[in-house]
Amino acid sequence: MPAVAPAAEGPLRRIGVFRALMLGDVLCAVPALRALRAAHPQAEITYIGLPWARELMQRLPMVDRFIDFPGFPGLPESGVDQGHVPQFLQLMQSEQFDLLLQMHGSGRIVNPLMAACGARRTAGFFEPGAFCPQPELYTPWPNEGHEVHRLLRLLDHVGVARRGDELEFPLKPQDFSDLQAVWPGADAETPYVVVHPGARLPSRRWPVQRFAEVADRLARQGCTVVLTGSSGEAALVGELQSLMRQPSVNLAGRTTLWTLGALVARARLLLCNDTGISHVAAALATPSVVVASGSEVSRWRPLGRGAHHVLWQAMECRPCMHVACPTGHACALAIGAAEVAAACEGRLAVALTQPRPEPRVYS
Numbered sequence: 431m432p433a434v435a436p437a438a439e440g441p442l443r444r445i446g447v448f449r450a451l452m453l454g455d456v457l458c459a460v461p462a463l464r465a466l467r468a469a470h471p472q473a474e475i476t477y478i479g480l481p482w483a484r485e486l487m488q489r490l491p492m493v494d495r496f497i498d499f500p501g502f503p504g505l506p507e508s509g510v511d512q513g514h515v516p517q518f519l520q521l522m523q524s525e526q527f528d529l530l531l532q533m534h535g536s537g538r539i540v541n542p543l544m545a546a547c548g549a550r551r552t553a554g555f556f557e558p559g560a561f562c563p564q565p566e567l568y569t570p571w572p573n574e575g576h577e578v579h580r581l582l583r584l585l586d587h588v589g590v591a592r593r594g595d596e597l598e599f600p601l602k603p604q605d606f607s608d609l610q611a612v613w614p615g616a617d618a619e620t621p622y623v624v625v626h627p628g629a630r631l632p633s634r635r636w637p638v639q640r641f642a643e644v645a646d647r648l649a650r651q652g653c654t655v656v657l658t659g660s661s662g663e664a665a666l667v668g669e670l671q672s673l674m675r676q677p678s679v680n681l682a683g684r685t686t687l688w689t690l691g692a693l694v695a696r697a698r699l700l701l702c703n704d705t706g707i708s709h710v711a712a713a714l715a716t717p718s719v720v721v722a723s724g725s726e727v728s729r730w731r732p733l734g735r736g737a738h739h740v741l742w743q744a745m746e747c748r749p750c751m752h753v754a755c756p757t758g759h760a761c762a763l764a765i766g767a768a769e770v771a772a773a774c775e776g777r778l779a780v781a782l783t784q785p786r787p788e789p790r791v792y793s
C-alpha cells in the first residue's frame with residue numbers, strides 16, 4: 431500500500447480533491463471526503479468542482495475551500511469556458527498542493543489535466559494502457575461496485591482508513607423555515623410524499639403518464655402529493671400535474687437545493703427516477719422508490735439509511751450511453767405503474783406506522 435506522505439517529505443498540509451460532476455455523483459464522494467478529513471485533520475482540503483457545488487462544499491465540515499472548475503474538452507457534465515482554462519491551470523499551479531486526488535472517474539480525459547496542475551503528488555484512477563501521471567499512487571479504475579465504494583478504493587490504495595459509507599446532506603434550521611415560507615403545508619400534520627419525475631437525461635426518465643397514475647394512487651392513501659423539479663423541468667412537472675386526477679402541490683422551480691432537501695427530509699416517501707434526489711433521500715434516511723431506466727443499478731442505487739426500493743429491467747444495452755433512447759425505451763416501459771405503486775404503498779404503509787424522524791441538522 432503506497433504512502434502519500436513519507437516522513438522525509440513532511441505531512442500533507444494542502445490537499446486538493448477533483449470531482450467536477452453533478453449532485454448525486456458529488457454526494458457519493460462524501461464518505462471519501464470524510465475519511466480524508468479524519469486521516470489528515472490538520473490539512474487544508476480544497477474541493478475542485480463545478481460552480482453549482484460551491485455552496486454544498488461550504489456546508490460540509492470536511493472541506494475548507496472550493497475552486498470553480500471551468501470545464502474541459504470532452505467532459506459532458508457542463509459546457510467548456512475555454513477562455514478560463516489557462517487561468518484555472520495557473521491557479522492550480524499556484525496552489526502547490528502536496529497531494530491532488532483525481533476522484534472524477536477513470537481518468538481517461540482528466541489525467542493529463544491533473545498532471546498539468548503542478549501538485550507535488552497526484553493520486554487517482556487510470557485505465558490500463560492510458561496515461562497515468564504517477565503510477566505508484568494511481569490505481570486501476572474499478573469496473574464494478576457501487577460508486578461510493580469505488581471512490582473509497584482510491585483511499586484504500588493511498589493508505590487512508592475508511593470512516594463508513596453513509597452519505598451526508600448538510601441541512602440547517604433555516605432551510606426548514608425557508609421551506610415553510612415556500613409551502614406552509616410542509617409543517618402540517620398531514621403526511622406527504624414527494625414525486626420527482628425529472629432527470630438530467632431523457633433516457634433516464636420513466637414515462638410521465640405512469641408517474642401520474644402512481645401519484646394518484648398515493649393521494650388516495652390520504653397523503654399530500656408534492657411534485658418537484660428544477661425550473662428547467664417545470665413543463666414536465668406541469669404535464670404530470672395535468673395528468674393527475676387527484677390534487678397535488680407543484681413546487682417545480684420554487685425550491686433551492688436546501689429547501690428541496692428539507693422537503694425530502696420530512697417526506698414519508700420519495701418516488702423518482704435514478705437521479706441526484708435519490709441520493710439526497712438516502713443521506714436523509716427518507717424511504718424511496720426509484721425507477722432506474724438505463725442506468726447501472728449496482729453502481730448508482732441509493733446507498734445509506736432508510737428503505738430504498740429500485741425497480742429496473744435488465745437490458746443488453748445497459749448502462750445506456752444515450753441522451754435519448756434510440757430504440758423505444760424498453761427498459762423504462764417494462765416497469766409498469768401497478769408495480770411501482772405496489773412498491774410505494776408497501777414503503778408508505780410502514781412509514782406511516784412510525785413517527786416522522788427528525789433529520790440531522792448542521793449548526
